[in-house]
Amino acid sequence: MKNVLVGLAKALVTAVLFYLLFRKVDLNEFAETLRNARLELLLLGFGILWVGHYTCIYRWRMLMRPIMPVLSLGRLFGIYCIGLFFNLTFPTVVGGDVVKMYYAGKPSKKFAASFAATFLDRDAGMLAMMIIACAATIVSPLKAPGIPVRPIIWSATVGFVLANIAIFTPAVHRRLTDLLKKFGLSRLAERIDTISDAFQAMGKHRMVLVNSLIISLANQILAISINWIMAEGLHIDVPLFYFLLFIPVVTLISMIPISLNGMGLREYAFVSLFGSIGVDREAAVALGLLSSMTIFLSAIPGGMIYIFFRNRADVQQMAALEGDLS
Numbered sequence: 001m002k003n004v005l006v007g008l009a010k011a012l013v014t015a016v017l018f019y020l021l022f023r024k025v026d027l028n029e030f031a032e033t034l035r036n037a038r039l040e041l042l043l044l045g046f047g048i049l050w051v052g053h054y055t056c057i058y059r060w061r062m063l064m065r066p067i068m069p070v071l072s073l074g075r076l077f078g079i080y081c082i083g084l085f086f087n088l089t090f091p092t093v094v095g096g097d098v099v100k101m102y103y104a105g106k107p108s109k110k111f112a113a114s115f116a117a118t119f120l121d122r123d124a125g126m127l128a129m130m131i132i133a134c135a136a137t138i139v140s141p142l143k144a145p146g147i148p149v150r151p152i153i154w155s156a157t158v159g160f161v162l163a164n165i166a167i168f169t170p171a172v173h174r175r176l177t178d179l180l181k182k183f184g185l186s187r188l189a190e191r192i193d194t195i196s197d198a199f200q201a202m203g204k205h206r207m208v209l210v211n212s213l214i215i216s217l218a219n220q221i222l223a224i225s226i227n228w229i230m231a232e233g234l235h236i237d238v239p240l241f242y243f244l245l246f247i248p249v250v251t252l253i254s255m256i257p258i259s260l261n262g263m264g265l266r267e268y269a270f271v272s273l274f275g276s277i278g279v280d281r282e283a284a285v286a287l288g289l290l291s292s293m294t295i296f297l298s299a300i301p302g303g304m305i306y307i308f309f310r311n312r313a314d315v316q317q318m319a320a321l322e323g324d325l326s
Helices: 002-022 027-035 039-064 073-089 096-105 111-139 149-168 170-182 186-203 206-233 240-254 265-275 281-309 312-325
Strands: none
Touching: 002 265, 027 281, 039 073, 039 096, 039 111, 039 206, 039 281, 073 096, 073 281, 096 111, 096 312, 111 149, 111 186, 111 206, 111 240, 149 170, 149 186, 149 240, 170 186, 186 206, 206 240, 206 281, 240 265, 265 281
16 A cells, blocks of 8 residues: 555656646647657667666676576576566566566575675666766766756765665674664564675675676766767757766656656756756757656566566565565
8 A cells, every 4th residue: 555655646746747847848849859850869779778778687697696596698688677667667665676686586595695686786887877977066067957966966975885885894784783683673683684694795706896887887878878869869969978967967866766767857857957058948858758768668578578477476475575675
C-alpha cells in the first residue's frame, strides 16, 4: 500500500511539472521543432545509448569477479534489461537494482555479494558523474533560474563521499552496527555485517575499482554525447562544451525522488539550464522529452525478456528482499 501511495504521489508531481512546463510553450512551434528533427541523428543517439548500456553490463560483471561467480554477458544483458524495465514501470524504493541483485545472485545464492557488486556498479557511475559535475561548477559556475545548481551538486557529493567512507571504513562500520544493536536492531546489524564483508573484500581489489571508475567516466562522456547528438538532430546549435556542463546537473536533478523516473524534473532542468544560454523553451522541452523517451524505449525490451524469467516464487522473494533493503 505504501508503494502504491508513493507511486500515485509521484505521478501527481509529474503531471503538475508537465503542466507548468507546457503552459508557457507555443505548441505550434514545439510541433514544428519535432517535425523538422533529423531522424537519422535521433536514431544514432538511441543506438549509442545501447553501447552505453553494454559498457555498464561489462563494468557490473567486472565488479562481480572478485566476490562471486559471474554469469555470461548474455545472461547479464537480459537481467540488466529487466532492471531497466522495473526502474521505469515499477518505481519502488530500490526498483530495478533489487531485480538485478536477485537474478545475478540466484544461481550461487550469494545475494549479499550480488548486492555489493550491483551497489558498487551504481556507485562507480555516480562517482564519475559527480566528478564531471563538480569540475563543471569549478570551470564555469552555473546559474539557472529556479535551480540552485552548485548547492545541489556539492551537497550531493559530500553526502555521497560520507556514505562511501561509512561503507569502506571498518571502524565506522563497527560503530554503526554497535549502535544498531544498542537500539535492539540486531537483525539489521547482522545483515549489514554480511553485506559489509562483501564490500571489504571488494576494497582489497583496488585496480578493479579504479578500472570501473575509468569505464564510468567514459560512459558518462558517452551519455553526454548522446544528448548533444539529439540536440543536433533538433537543430539546436549549442557547443558540446555546454553539454559537458549541463547534462551531469540534469542527471542529478532528475534523480530527486519526487516524480516518476525523473520525468518532469528532467525537462524542467533542460529548460532552465539551456534556456540560460539562449535556447528556445520549445526546443529545450523537446530535447528533454526526447531524453526521457530514449530511457522509456530502452526499458521496453526488459519487459519482453522478463516474461521468460518471471515466476511466482521469484516475485515473492524479490518483494521480501526489497522490504529488507528498504
